[in-house]
Amino acid sequence: MKIIADENMPNAKALFSHLGTVELVNGRTLTHEQIKDADVLLVRSVTKVTRELIAGSKVRFVGSATIGVDHIDMNYLAEQNVAFSSAPGCNAEAVADYVFSGLSYLYLTKGVRWASKKIGVIGFGNVGKTVYERFAQMGCQVCVYDPLKEGVDNTVNFASLDEVLGCDVISLHAPLTQSGEFPTRGMLGVEELKQLSAGVAIISAGRGGVIDEKALMARYRQLKGDMHLVVDVWDGEPNINQDLVSIVDIATPHIAGYSKQGREKGTWMVYQALCRDLNLGASALARKDAISAGWLSNVSVCAGGVLEEVLARSIHALYDVARDDARLRFKYRENKEHNVFDWLRKHYVERDELNTCLINADNSAMCKILRATGFSVNT
Ligand SMILES: NC(=O)c1ccc[n+]([C@@H]2O[C@H](COP(=O)([O-])OP(=O)(O)OC[C@H]3O[C@@H](n4cnc5c(N)ncnc54)[C@H](O)[C@@H]3O)[C@@H](O)[C@H]2O)c1
Numbered sequence: 375m376k377i378i379a380d381e382n383m384p385n386a387k388a389l390f391s392h393l394g395t396v397e398l399v400n401g402r403t404l405t406h407e408q409i410k411d412a413d414v415l416l417v418r419s420v421t422k423v424t425r426e427l428i429a430g431s432k433v434r435f436v437g438s439a440t441i442g443v444d445h446i447d448m449n450y451l452a453e454q455n456v457a458f459s460s461a462p463g464c465n466a467e468a469v470a471d472y473v474f475s476g477l478s479y480l481y482l483t484k485g486v487r488w489a490s491k492k493i494g495v496i497g498f499g500n501v502g503k504t505v506y507e508r509f510a511q512m513g514c515q516v517c518v519y520d521p522l523k524e525g526v527d528n529t530v531n532f533a534s535l536d537e538v539l540g541c542d543v544i545s546l547h548a549p550l551t552q553s554g555e556f557p558t559r560g561m562l563g564v565e566e567l568k569q570l571s572a573g574v575a576i577i578s579a580g581r582g583g584v585i586d587e588k589a590l591m592a593r594y595r596q597l598k599g600d601m602h603l604v605v606d607v608w609d610g611e612p613n614i615n616q617d618l619v620s621i622v623d624i625a626t627p628h629i630a631g632y633s634k635q636g637r638e639k640g641t642w643m644v645y646q647a648l649c650r651d652l653n654l655g656a657s658a659l660a661r662k663d664a665i666s667a668g669w670l671s672n673v674s675v676c677a678g679g680v681l682e683e684v685l686a687r688s689i690h691a692l693y694d695v696a697r698d699d700a701r702l703r704f705k706y707r708e709n710k711e712h713n714v715f716d717w718l719r720k721h722y723v724e725r726d727e728l729n730t731c732l733i734n735a736d737n738s739a740m741c742k743i744l745r746a747t748g749f750s751v752n753t
């Protein structure tokens with residue numbers, strides 16, 4: 375069996391080699407010619423899996439080691455009886471870590487107090503739910519807009535889009551969709567962005583294209599820059615709008631989900647799915663070997679003082695989003711010709727998820743908050 379896999383899938387050779395020959399490729403530039411005699415195609419979000427790519431090939435299974443599936447023509451695969459699996463939830467914890475690292479950055483650099491403010495989440499899937507629950511368990515006032523999930527759980531504070539847009543912090547986790555009852559492409563356009571209040575903090579880590587970037591920049595100018603922006607996803611990646619980069623507080627190259635464990639879980643989930651599809655027991659690495667432990671463990675925190683500061687110090691010990699922003703700005707200044715965006719993603723400096731770090735805190739209230747934030751906490 376021939377397996378073509380994106381070179382940015384960690385552990386691909388280690389996991390899949392016992393099933394066939396594994397060839398690693400650049401997913402962004404993949405062509406029909408390269409995959410036509412493959413049986414299995416393993417991709418990430420940069421490969422558009424379309425009729426043009428697949429038609430006339432031997433491919434019978436496509437796996438995407440990602441949460442998002444907007445790069446896959448699902449209807450075509452179903453029509454052709456090509457099996458498909460993605461990796462739902464694989465990097466939900468990583469994205470939630472990114473959100474809290476971004477907020478911590480805004481507190482440390484601009485004094486943005488978020489914990490006692492109104493927080494709105496858009497999208498209540500694996501990521502949005504994780505983010506929502508972290509805020510809720512911290513005791514924050516949080517609501518969520520998800521028209522497709524409303525009513526699924528009456529303990530959740532579902533709200534209208536207008537209500538969420540009036541919040542002080544807005545965290546965006548909707549997928550990119552073009553059709554259906556609630557398509558998301560451009561869902562935050564001129565009219566919606568008018569509802570943003572001065573001083574709002576927006577974290578955009580779903581998909582580029584959900585916010586209309588032109589409208590966002592116009593609203594930023596109207597509010598005279600009194601807006602805090604943490605942006606991980608961009609319309610037209612890998613060619614991102616440098617004017618937008620220049621006004622945002624944090625600009626990162628679509629790496630919110632790039633924890634070491636999140637990326638490893640993505641490969642692992644697709645591997646499991648392929649083994650199921652082939653009616654084979656998984657026989658390569660065990661899960662504990664395929665997904666890394668963290669680097670920091672058993673850390674003691676003597677916490678007191680402003681909540682945002684305690685959290686910022688704890689979170690940034692594992693992941694400070696400013697390092698990814700600094701790297702992006704530096705690389706774009708240094709090198710304008712190459713595909714800087716993909717280079718940064720390919721050479722990402724790995725980070726561990728907060729849950730890999732076991733914390734000992736000196737009081738039970740702090741234990742509760744740190745657990746809510748995503749850390750493992752000794753009780
Ligand atoms: N930046 C990153 O690195 C990164 C990492 C992981 C996921 N993502 C993106 O985040 C998205 C969400 O991830 P997930 O795991 O929660 O996906 P999911 O499929 O579990 O959930 C998506 C949720 O969005 C809701 N939704 C759909 N249309 C909506 C609309 N118009 N308004 C509000 N909500 C709507 C759905 O009902 C669903 O509950 C993914 O589709 C992916 O594109 C980005």
Ligand SMILES: O=C(O)[C@H](O)[C@H](O)COP(=O)(O)O
Nearest residue numbers: 418419420440441442631632
């Ligand atoms: O959808 C996802 O899971 C994320 O956006 C994912 O982290 C994107 O990473 P890529 O597949 O582009 O490497």
